[in-house]
Amino acid sequence: MNITIDKMYCKGCEICVNACPKGVFAISQERNRYGTFFPWVMEKEKCMVCQLCEIMCPDGCINVEMEA
Amino acid sequence: MLKQKVIEIHGEKVIQGNEACSEAAIHVGCKFFAGYPITPSTEIIEYMSESLYKNEGMFIQMEDEISAMCAILGARWGGKKSMTATSGPGFTLMQEALGYGIVTETPTVVVNVQRGGPATGQPTFSSQQDVYQAKYGSHGDYEIICITPSSVQEMFDFTIKAFNLSEKYRTPVILLTDEIIGHMRERIIIPDCIEIEEKEYVKRCEEPFGRDDQHIPHAGNFFEGRNILVEGQLHDEKGRRIGHIAQKSGEFIRALTGKIRDNHKDLTDITYKYLEDADIAIIAFGSVVRSAERTVKMAREYGIKAGLIKVNIIWPFPEDEIYRLAGHIKTVIVPEMNMGKYCLEIERCLKKSKVISVPKLGGNIHKPMELFEIIKKEKNLQ
Amino acid sequence: MNTLVEKYIKKESLPYIFCPGCGNGIVLNATIHAIEALGIKEDTACVSGIGCSSWIPPYLNMDVMHTIHGRAIAFAEGLKLSQPKKNIIVFTGDGDCLAIGGNHLLHAAKRNINITVIMVNNYIYGMTGGQKSPTTPIDARTKTSPYGAMDEPIDGCGVAISAGATFCSRWTVGHPNQLKKAIREGITHNGFSFIEVLSPCPVQAGKSIFKERDSWKIIQRIKENAVVTSKWEGGDKEGKMTIGNFKKELKRKEYTEKIQNLKDEIIYKSNGR
Numbered sequence: 001m002n003i004t005i006d007k008m009y010c011k012g013c014e015i016c017v018n019a020c021p022k023g024v025f026a027i028s029q030e031r032n033r034y035g036t037f038f039p040w041v042m043e044k045e046k047c048m049v050c051q052l053c054e055i056m057c058p059d060g061c062i063n064v065e066m067e068a
Numbered sequence: 069m070l071k072q073k074v075i076e077i078h079g080e081k082v083i084q085g086n087e088a089c090s091e092a093a094i095h096v097g098c099k100f101f102a103g104y105p106i107t108p109s110t111e112i113i114e115y116m117s118e119s120l121y122k123n124e125g126m127f128i129q130m131e132d133e134i135s136a137m138c139a140i141l142g143a144r145w146g147g148k149k150s151m152t153a154t155s156g157p158g159f160t161l162m163q164e165a166l167g168y169g170i171v172t173e174t175p176t177v178v179v180n181v182q183r184g185g186p187a188t189g190q191p192t193f194s195s196q197q198d199v200y201q202a203k204y205g206s207h208g209d210y211e212i213i214c215i216t217p218s219s220v221q222e223m224f225d226f227t228i229k230a231f232n233l234s235e236k237y238r239t240p241v242i243l244l245t246d247e248i249i250g251h252m253r254e255r256i257i258i259p260d261c262i263e264i265e266e267k268e269y270v271k272r273c274e275e276p277f278g279r280d281d282q283h284i285p286h287a288g289n290f291f292e293g294r295n296i297l298v299e300g301q302l303h304d305e306k307g308r309r310i311g312h313i314a315q316k317s318g319e320f321i322r323a324l325t326g327k328i329r330d331n332h333k334d335l336t337d338i339t340y341k342y343l344e345d346a347d348i349a350i351i352a353f354g355s356v357v358r359s360a361e362r363t364v365k366m367a368r369e370y371g372i373k374a375g376l377i378k379v380n381i382i383w384p385f386p387e388d389e390i391y392r393l394a395g396h397i398k399t400v401i402v403p404e405m406n407m408g409k410y411c412l413e414i415e416r417c418l419k420k421s422k423v424i425s426v427p428k429l430g431g432n433i434h435k436p437m438e439l440f441e442i443i444k445k446e447k448n449l450q
Numbered sequence: 451m452n453t454l455v456e457k458y459i460k461k462e463s464l465p466y467i468f469c470p471g472c473g474n475g476i477v478l479n480a481t482i483h484a485i486e487a488l489g490i491k492e493d494t495a496c497v498s499g500i501g502c503s504s505w506i507p508p509y510l511n512m513d514v515m516h517t518i519h520g521r522a523i524a525f526a527e528g529l530k531l532s533q534p535k536k537n538i539i540v541f542t543g544d545g546d547c548l549a550i551g552g553n554h555l556l557h558a559a560k561r562n563i564n565i566t567v568i569m570v571n572n573y574i575y576g577m578t579g580g581q582k583s584p585t586t587p588i589d590a591r592t593k594t595s596p597y598g599a600m601d602e603p604i605d606g607c608g609v610a611i612s613a614g615a616t617f618c619s620r621w622t623v624g625h626p627n628q629l630k631k632a633i634r635e636g637i638t639h640n641g642f643s644f645i646e647v648l649s650p651c652p653v654q655a656g657k658s659i660f661k662e663r664d665s666w667k668i669i670q671r672i673k674e675n676a677v678v679t680s681k682w683e684g685g686d687k688e689g690k691m692t693i694g695n696f697k698k699e700l701k702r703k704e705y706t707e708k709i710q711n712l713k714d715e716i717i718y719k720s721n722g723r
Contacts, residue, residue: 012470013472013666014664014666018666036470052627054452054454054479055480056623057476057479058471059465059475065453099532100532102528122716126531128527130524130557131553132553135523135557138518138528139525139528139531142497142524142526142529142530142532146528146536148532168518290536291492291533291536296514297460297516298515298516300516300517308462308463308508
């Protein structure tokens, strides 16, 4: 399984951090081009691939891929 | 490119102006009509409601004129030739959507059967008061094509012309007629063959709003797999907004007005009579032409060298052609059924001539004798 | 970038003009999921009016009309009548649909024409800078109601149902899967579908209505203030906003079908003579 966050288009609204039922995401200390802090995948192993973050990200930045 | 279409039931007929307009629309391939009943244009919506279903078309009576105008623009992007018909107050309501049609370069036809205004005004009387509204009614810089028929035969012919020009230049075209022509019954000849503009998609314009050398785009229709974005903001060739970029916006407006201004020669339609030796001329459009023509004949019988200029496409203003025809004529009379609007354009154009505006208000048309008296006065004849 | 979103979006137009945390992006995601599940990308066109919510479809790599304020439903009706077999989705907002375009909503619902209207309700005029909208709660202080909003808010679903919409549902962006399903059902439903989405506007509504700038907290507040019902029983229940799939009526005939039947009848009659 692979979770990617598109730093180019993330606006740092933090919805994904709160929406994830397992607390996979955390806010990083890096800023993106908007000047906001974007999330990073903190606890990847907790992810159960509900893909809620994918649909809840208003900018379509999160991609959760199952490994074949 | 013009293509021929044969009309099976052709020949002579006595019909009303509004009916002639509707019948021409059916022949030219109008497949969608949305409207809202308003005097004196109701015969058009009535005719269309009956005949469109029989001719593989769609008819809908909308909740107001605003939505009627919106619906015909929507239908045109669905690939169906569309039109609406209205009068004074309804035409005012349509202006915003008309502006949308211009900026998105949607071909469609709007028939305005003029009545007296302002507001509710004179619902059952004729006027030519919407001459400027037709050109300047919507906000912003744009150019429009506006055609004025002066007989029932022309109502038929010019409706076909309006559809063809709208397809050719990809812009809404206004058929500006009035209550007199709309409600008049006359003998017309329905031709056995008409010409229909069928614009073919030019391959070198890859993008939907990419322009050819005449500034005209070839957008195509929805559901053809082209993923068209129809945008009401100023947009680039892909339909993406450029309203926030000053230079590109300016270029867009230049191209949008340029496609009509640069083609003004093709869009000039003037007929004239007795102009060869004329030293006094009447310039008229719409129903007033009928009085003007009679006046000119009377004057000729009287020995006055009078001429007639009949403007068929009033917007874009045929400046060059009017100057060519009437630049040397000393006195020009402009009768209009309004306070004197079109005469201002003619004054601007014919600076050397004496331009006399003859306004007529209240809903009656000029009587030939009235105009003749003015000619006599100008000639110092009593 | 999400692979599914990437498939449907014009990437060169990104980023979206929406503010961080805006609910419009979630509505867009839900719609993309619904269209993908039905596999109708080629046979669907989107129409929108003016306002924040009307900026949802212009990013889609589909046939899209971004029209004038309030008239999206009127344009959609014209498009639907000219192409009766295609799916038309209208994106509109609370001001667009219930204030300036209220009349068109009533008449489209009355006709039961097969278009899907997705009304994104953020309780405020966001694009113009936070003025009172028809759904702004009473007493809310906005830019144009500095002493508190005086008039009662309109319930969009109530209006649509009473006008005769045959499919009606309301969800919040905090219910993305239910929303996805509702949009899917709305598109497949043969008749006028009205789907209201309660959405956060962390910038404008956050300032004047929710007193909260965090989008997630506003979503939670909207969710807490909503109660799920399966049948339409009025706009609110025990002081809470009702949400859910309210109505699905299959008895009433669809408008374009009626016209087609009429046309067939006319042609049959004229041939019989």
